[in-house]
Amino acid sequence: MRLAGFYIFAAVVALLPVLFPDNYFVVVVGTSAGLHVILAVGLNLLIGYAGQISLGHAAFFGLGAYASAILSTRFDWPSLLALVAGLIAAGLIAWVFARPILRLRGHYLAMATLGFGIIAHVIMVQATQWTGGPDGLAGIPPLNLLGWQVDGDLQWYGVIAAAMLLVVWLSLNLVDSQVGRALRAVHGSEFAARMMGIDTARTKTQAFVVSAVFAAFAGSLFAHQQAFVSPDSFNLTVSVELVTMVVLGGLASTFGAVCGAIALTLLQQGLVVFEDYEMLIHGALLMAVMIFMPQGLFVGLTQAAHRLGSTLARSKFRRSLD
Amino acid sequence: MPFETSSTPAVPTTGDDRLLEVVGLSSHYGPVCAIHQVDLSVGAGELVAIVGGNGAGKTTLLHTLSGLRPISTGQIRFDGQDISRWSPHRIVAAGVCQVLEGRQVFASLSIEDNLRLGGYRQRHDPVWLRAQQEHVYSLFPILAERRQQLAGTLSGGQQQMLAIGRALLGRPRLLLLDEPSMGLAPLLVEEIFRVIVELNRCGVTILLVEQNARAALAIAGRGYILETGRIIKTAQAAELLADDDVRRAYLGY
Structure with a gap:
């Protein structure tokens, strides 16, 4: 079944807090991982499927977060409305910038998106009267879903898990549609894609807009969950981390992006104990994964599991012969 | 037509x-x-x-x-x-469909997906697409045997067949x-040209x-x-x- 993987994943996500209630790693780190999954799955549509790089994706993450923060604190908008406004704003801005930016290729596209991310960050820092500048904005109200106020780690886990599963489901369906195939065609050969009758500029724009909207979705949830936003959460490092998640998990695979996002989140949390050596080990592990599993964690681990399975089966067979 | x-x-x-x-x-x-x-x-x-x-x-x-x-x-x-x-x-x-020089099949996609992409502009007519896809498979039986195989693993001649088949799904006039x-062996050139003649005879x-x-x-x-x-x-x-x-x-x- 096409969505079998999805149902298994959903079941695991739902069971974790039941099996490990009040576990810090599940409800707190898990929530953070969930937001990263939304970001990585969206970015994977652009990088993995359409073959276009974005080194400024934290800008859209920040856009969603600040839209929610500003609208709900300064204009007293209901949080759900602020969230939707953030999604629309991100989609519109992505749409406006997509055509000029996505005309570029390779290194030039990387430069342009890098610039985009830096400009967005500068605006967050400098536009003090709106964004609160480097100090950020505090006192963002929690999410209110038609009267239900999301409160506490466990409830947030539920909301973000649901949002994440929605995004993963959307992505899986998109990838398997004509639009998804068109994205992969653009990635394969833009000339050939045009000869299929694909409007390549439009297809790339669609991918850019969808991934921007997903990022803004994560940003908005993040703002309401943390009740506080500051520019540090949306700087260049974050953009690079997002790309790392996508590549680490395995390009052009939704579950690859899921794997990459979860792995990097856990890694960052788990390595805190090493204090000064944290970044050193972090970098070394990333290099090791890319050297030994160049197709990414998801494919690498699946193959390893297969090998393990067949080895076990063989030894069992041998034992049965004895 | x-x-x-x-x-x-x-x-x-x-x-x-x-x-x-x-x-x-x-x-x-x-x-x-x-x-x-x-x-x-x-x-x-x-x-x-x-x-x-x-x-x-x-x-x-x-x-x-x-x-x-x-x-x-x-x-x-x-x-x-x-x-x-x-x-x-x-x-x-x-209705002007082109088979590009050097085939340019989508190497990381299956044969079936390549053909589906060929019908991108005809996606509102799934009945025609299905029939035409089967027609392409009957024209190139080797493709029918390998529907799920990645196009990048095909030989040059098979890729040429796929490229032509893919263009046919665009409903070319x-x-x-x-x-x-x-880059094809003489026997394959003959095979490809035979198909071209056949297509033309059928009205393309x-x-x-x-x-x-x-x-x-x-x-x-x-x-x-x-x-x-x-x-x-x-x-x-x-x-x-x-x-x-x-x-x-x-x-x-």
Whole structure:
């Protein structure tokens, strides 16, 4: 079944807090991982499927977060409305910038998106009267879903898990549609894609807009969950981390992006104990994964599991012969 | 009509029934003129060959016809409409499908997905697509055996078959073929050309661009000789095959 993987994943996500209630790693780190999954799955549509790089994706993450923060604190908008406004704003801005930016290729596209991310960050820092500048904005109200106020780690886990599963489901369906195939065609050969009758500029724009909207979705949830936003959460490092998640998990695979996002989140949390050596080990592990599993964690681990399975089966067979 | 109406008899016309008409077409790479004042026409149901050596401008010419390259001067009319400045996807939607030089199949996608992409513009007509897909599989049985195999794992000849099949799913009224014989073993060239003839007989209008002049002129009704970006000769293919200049320059005897 096409969505079998999805149902298994959903079941695991739902069971974790039941099996490990009040576990810090599940409800707190898990929530953070969930937001990263939304970001990585969206970015994977652009990088993995359409073959276009974005080194400024934290800008859209920040856009969603600040839209929610500003609208709900300064204009007293209901949080759900602020969230939707953030999604629309991100989609519109992505749409406006997509055509000029996505005309570029390779290194030039990387430069342009890098610039985009830096400009967005500068605006967050400098536009003090709106964004609160480097100090950020505090006192963002929690999410209110038609009267239900999301409160506490466990409830947030539920909301973000649901949002994440929605995004993963959307992505899986998109990838398997004509639009998804068109994205992969653009990635394969833009000339050939045009000869299929694909409007390549439009297809790339669609991918850019969808991934921007997903990022803004994560940003908005993040703002309401943390009740506080500051520019540090949306700087260049974050953009690079997002790309790392996508590549680490395995390009052009939704579950690859899921794997990459979860792995990097856990890694960052788990390595805190090493204090000064944290970044050193972090970098070394990333290099090791890319050297030994160049197709990414998801494919690498699946193959390893297969090998393990067949080895076990063989030894069992041998034992049965004895 | 697309070739699923295989009952329609082929009508090789050179008269006024012009599907494609190109007048005074030029295209430049920077200051360099790649094709110069090209006039050509293709009638509905015809199989026309354009032959020429390396660098004659054959691929550039096809790229301009598909809107992949901007034209400098001149006009391209398809089915009475001026498509000179149309974008490629619009030209494909109008029924001009091109099999690019070097196949350009989507290597990381399966054969089935490649074919589905070929039908991108026909996606509103799933019934036709399904029937046409089966028709392509019957035309190239080797593809039918390997539907789920990645296109990148196919041999050059199989990739050429896939590229042609993929173009057929675009419901071509005019099929542009760019060097389908390139890099293929003689037996495979024969196989590919046999299919081209069969397609034409079923009613697909074909403009074939080839370096392999002998093979191309052998199957074509009419031919053009392209040299350094200019059409230097045009006639019935049989006449070109018998022409002394053409024989010396392109057929090597």
